[in-house]
Amino acid sequence: MESAVRLPILIQGSKSTRPEEEKMPKWAMVIDLDKCTGCQACIVACKAENNVPHGSPEEQRRRRDIYWNKIIAVTRGRYPKVQTELIPMPCMQCDHPPCVTVCPARATYRREDGIVIQNYRRCIGCKYCMVACPYGARSFNFRKQDEMEYHRPDLPPDPGSREVWPFPVRTQGVVEKCTFCFHRIDRGIREGKRIGVEVLPACVEACPSCAMAFGDLDDPQSPVSIAFGSRTAFRLREELKTNPKVIYLPR
Amino acid sequence: MLQVIHVLISEEWKMSLRVAAIAIEVIILTAMIYSFFLGLRLTLSDLGLQPKYEGFLKLVLTTLGIFILTFFIAHLILFYPGIIP
Amino acid sequence: MERTYVTIEGKSRGYYLLVTLLGLGSVSLLVSFIVSYLKGQQVWGVSNIIPWGQLIIFYIYFIGLSAGAIIISSLSYVLKWDFYKPITRLAVFMGILLMLGAMFFVFVDLGRPEKFWRLFGYYFLNNMTSMFVINSIFYVVYMTLMVFYLWLIFENKKKWAAIVGTLDVIWAISVHMGTGAIFGLIGNREIFFSPIKPFEFLAAALTSGTSLIILTTLGVFKFTGRHIRQDLILSLGNLLSWLIYVLLVLVFVDKLTHLYFPGREPALYLFAGNYWWLFWVFQIGMGILIPLFLLIYPQTGRTVKGVSFASLSVIIGVFGERAALVIPGTAYPQHFFPGFMEGIWGKPGIFPVTVWESLLCLGIVSYIALLFVLGLKFLEILPAQEDEAIVAVEGSNPLLKKMG
Numbered sequence: 001m002e003s004a005v006r007l008p009i010l011i012q013g014s015k016s017t018r019p020e021e022e023k024m025p026k027w028a029m030v031i032d033l034d035k036c037t038g039c040q041a042c043i044v045a046c047k048a049e050n051n052v053p054h055g056s057p058e059e060q061r062r063r064r065d066i067y068w069n070k071i072i073a074v075t076r077g078r079y080p081k082v083q084t085e086l087i088p089m090p091c092m093q094c095d096h097p098p099c100v101t102v103c104p105a106r107a108t109y110r111r112e113d114g115i116v117i118q119n120y121r122r123c124i125g126c127k128y129c130m131v132a133c134p135y136g137a138r139s140f141n142f143r144k145q146d147e148m149e150y151h152r153p154d155l156p157p158d159p160g161s162r163e164v165w166p167f168p169v170r171t172q173g174v175v176e177k178c179t180f181c182f183h184r185i186d187r188g189i190r191e192g193k194r195i196g197v198e199v200l201p202a203c204v205e206a207c208p209s210c211a212m213a214f215g216d217l218d219d220p221q222s223p224v225s226i227a228f229g230s231r232t233a234f235r236l237r238e239e240l241k242t243n244p245k246v247i248y249l250p251r
Numbered sequence: 252m253l254q255v256i257h258v259l260i261s262e263e264w265k266m267s268l269r270v271a272a273i274a275i276e277v278i279i280l281t282a283m284i285y286s287f288f289l290g291l292r293l294t295l296s297d298l299g300l301q302p303k304y305e306g307f308l309k310l311v312l313t314t315l316g317i318f319i320l321t322f323f324i325a326h327l328i329l330f331y332p333g334i335i336p
Numbered sequence: 337m338e339r340t341y342v343t344i345e346g347k348s349r350g351y352y353l354l355v356t357l358l359g360l361g362s363v364s365l366l367v368s369f370i371v372s373y374l375k376g377q378q379v380w381g382v383s384n385i386i387p388w389g390q391l392i393i394f395y396i397y398f399i400g401l402s403a404g405a406i407i408i409s410s411l412s413y414v415l416k417w418d419f420y421k422p423i424t425r426l427a428v429f430m431g432i433l434l435m436l437g438a439m440f441f442v443f444v445d446l447g448r449p450e451k452f453w454r455l456f457g458y459y460f461l462n463n464m465t466s467m468f469v470i471n472s473i474f475y476v477v478y479m480t481l482m483v484f485y486l487w488l489i490f491e492n493k494k495k496w497a498a499i500v501g502t503l504d505v506i507w508a509i510s511v512h513m514g515t516g517a518i519f520g521l522i523g524n525r526e527i528f529f530s531p532i533k534p535f536e537f538l539a540a541a542l543t544s545g546t547s548l549i550i551l552t553t554l555g556v557f558k559f560t561g562r563h564i565r566q567d568l569i570l571s572l573g574n575l576l577s578w579l580i581y582v583l584l585v586l587v588f589v590d591k592l593t594h595l596y597f598p599g600r601e602p603a604l605y606l607f608a609g610n611y612w613w614l615f616w617v618f619q620i621g622m623g624i625l626i627p628l629f630l631l632i633y634p635q636t637g638r639t640v641k642g643v644s645f646a647s648l649s650v651i652i653g654v655f656g657e658r659a660a661l662v663i664p665g666t667a668y669p670q671h672f673f674p675g676f677m678e679g680i681w682g683k684p685g686i687f688p689v690t691v692w693e694s695l696l697c698l699g700i701v702s703y704i705a706l707l708f709v710l711g712l713k714f715l716e717i718l719p720a721q722e723d724e725a726i727v728a729v730e731g732s733n734p735l736l737k738k739m740g
Contacts, residue, residue, distance in 0.1 A: 059378075062383050062688075063383040063384050063385045063680065063685065064378060064383050064384060065384075066384075070681075072672060072673070072677055072678075072679075072681045073677070073678040073679060074672075074673045074674075074675035074676065074677050074678065075675055075676050075678055076674075076675040076676065083675075084678075085673060085675065087672070087673055089672065098522075098523065098524065100463075101463075101465050101466065102463075102465075102466050102467065102468070102522070103463055103466055104454070104455050104462055104463060104466040104468035104469045104472075105451065105454040105455065105461070105462055105463070106454075106461065106462055106463040122451070122454060123447070123448065123451075124446050124447065124448050124449075124451040124452060124454060124455075125446050125447015125448045126445075126446055126447070126468060127382075127387035127388060127447070128466070128468060128518075130384065130387045131387055131388065131522060131525065131666060132522050132524065133524070134523075134524035134670060135670070135672060136384075136385075136670055136672070136681075138384075139384050140377070140382075140384060140387060140447065141376070141447070142376050142377045142378040142382075143375060143376030143377075143378040144329075144376060171330075171448075172329075172376040172377075172447065173376065173377070173446070173447025173448040174447055174448060175447075236672050236673060237524070237672060240523060240524060301491075303715075303716070304490075304715065306714040307710070307711055307714035307715050310707075310710055310714065311707065314362070314703070314707070317366075318366070321366050321369065321370065322369070322373075322449070322450075325369070325370050325373045325374060326373070326450055328374060329373065329374055
């Protein structure tokens with residue numbers, strides 16, 4: 001239902017530069033909860049990479065701060081026999097996304113490689129997708145965000161010479177969410193790099209304990225397939241049958 | 252060309268130019284909305300709408316026109332592109 | 337027998353005062369809209385946890401009132417019960433204005449309202465699986481049908497009015513069931529998710545629409561010094577009591593289902609969480625129990641005063657019912673992983689009532705009321721002063737219980 005209309009692939013030059021690839025990759029992420037320490041480096045890296053605003057304390061109190069990736073802590077049991085799980089939750093990029101079903105303006109749609117794209121130009125800000133998302137992955141822009149530049153010494157100082165990046169802040173009144181850093185993936189494919197090894201989303205790259213793996217789930221040699229096969233894996237809220245592509249390895 | 256003018260004109264000129272531009276824009280908007288709704292009313296009465304309905308129709312369209320005008324002004328205030336990119 | 341309909345003079349001081357007050361309310365609509373638009377939706381009470389606030393509550397409430405008013409107005413033209421003829425024009429006119437109000441509410445709630453036209457680019461620009469789009473089709477046709485229906489009534493084309501009226505009633509039912517489906521089809525929000533949400537919405541629409549008709553008729557007729565027959569109001573009160581029974585059954589079945597396995601926590605949160613009062617005090621208390629008792633008990637149910645109190649209670653109670661769906665439905669924290677979620681993710685959302693949002697809602701309500709009051713002056717909606725033109729009708733009124 002979510003891909004009722006087959007939209008043309010939007011990766012520039014992907015088909016022409018790699019003619020041997022007949023089918024699209026299926027990007028997925030595997031997060032090893034045993035290695036995750038809850039340090040939130042992935043959250044900070046995501047905000048720096050995608051120009052996501054910090055959010056003032058007032059916004060955090062009113063729960064209007066924008067977050068593309070979040071970490072939740074779930075406890076079971078009572079002290080001293082307590083189990084705590086720290087679970088990073090980016091957008092799950094579901095195979096059957098409820099948000100795509102309910103978006104009236106077709107501003108969110110699922111690309112062929114599995115990434116659910118949010119088109120800010122089409123979004124009318126009705127917030128139906130926020131209600132329908134089972135993972136709370138979406139945030140609304142409640143006000144005009146300031147053009148905050150995070151200090152990035154690795155970037156050329158002149159904004160004109162950068163390609164896609166840094167992202168401008170999104171206008172007020174639209175919904176935004178994690179994109180699996182598809183700008184990095186698309187540029188990596190164009191330049192012929194190996195996705196999952198050389199080119200990673202910002203959160204995966206920043207994790208100090210290498211708890212996250214990213215890659216093509218259909219490729220048996222990719223880091224994500226290797227991680228996926230290492231032990232029993234689970235996904236969040238599987239009973240809703242959204243087929244999320246962020247897979248967790250338990251502790 | 253615009254960049255050259257922007258640099259050469261002093262601040263007071265820019266201010267009054269801006270005010271004039273805003274006034275002209277609002278006048279154009281009002282005129283467009285007014286003529287659209289007037290055309291709607293005239294079309295309806297040409298198509299045979301009884302005169303007894305015209306008073307209410309005029310009222311509803313006028314109030315709608317005011318709302319639309321306010322919306323457009325608010326939208327332009329928020330999203331007006333800068334003259335120099 | 338032909339009844340004549342007239343405009344009201346509208347020159348009394350009370351009238352001018354009313355128009356001025358409502359005009360000021362409409363100005364507050366403009367002001368609060370400008371403030372909300374320029375500063376962004378941060379000035380409202382909505383958040384990432386409760387994305388839909390007062391505006392959406394009013395939106396579904398007004399669609400319910402409109403659909404209810406149209407269905408009640410159908411009693412005279414479609415079912416051919418001439419008894420209700422005096423109030424038909426009023427009901428249809430109110431239906432149109434309430435629908436217009438609902439469209440205002442949803443337009444203003446959008447983050448980027450100027451892009452709303454995308455919903456109407458059917459099959460090319462929008463997503464036909466979305467309930468918003470399906471509803472937009474319903475609303476456009478509904479609005480057209482209602483205006484056409486009212487025009488036919490004004491032109492006294494009775495046969496055509498009956499045909500268009502039947503279509504309009506069927507369409508009104510679909511419209512409000514579609515609005516219910518916006519909520520009922522969302523699988524991850526357990527308080528929303530229910531296949532009988534469309535029917536619950538329809539029942540709530542019927543009760544609130546009937547109550548609004550009762551109150552408006554009483555208010556308008558008294559304010560303009562017209563005589564309204566007691567048994568008209570009492571029969572509407574009787575109808576209202578039956579509609580409240582239906583609503584009670586539907587709400588009961590829905591909540592009972594949610595209390596069974598799987599997953600009782602969302603229903604328990606609705607009953608005992610931080611918004612319990614929306615459910616118990618407003619939806620159940622004022623929306624169902626108090627009016628039902630008032631209407632069943634003969635000493636109050638057979639008086640116009642009792643019926644009007646019951647109607648007032650239903651109006652407020654059904655508004656609380658809409659609120660008890662929208663706010664706790666999204667405030668209930670989604671459980672991503674079994675266990676106790678620490679910190680802010682495990683806590684239910686809080687929806688503060690903010691000034692600008694309330695002013696915006698009241699502004700739109702006053703604008704619709706202003707259009708209604710001015711419509712009474714410019715259009716022939718009310719029956720003429722001498723209401724003795726209501727002579728004996730063929731057959732008895734099927735809705736009125738035998739008195740005495």
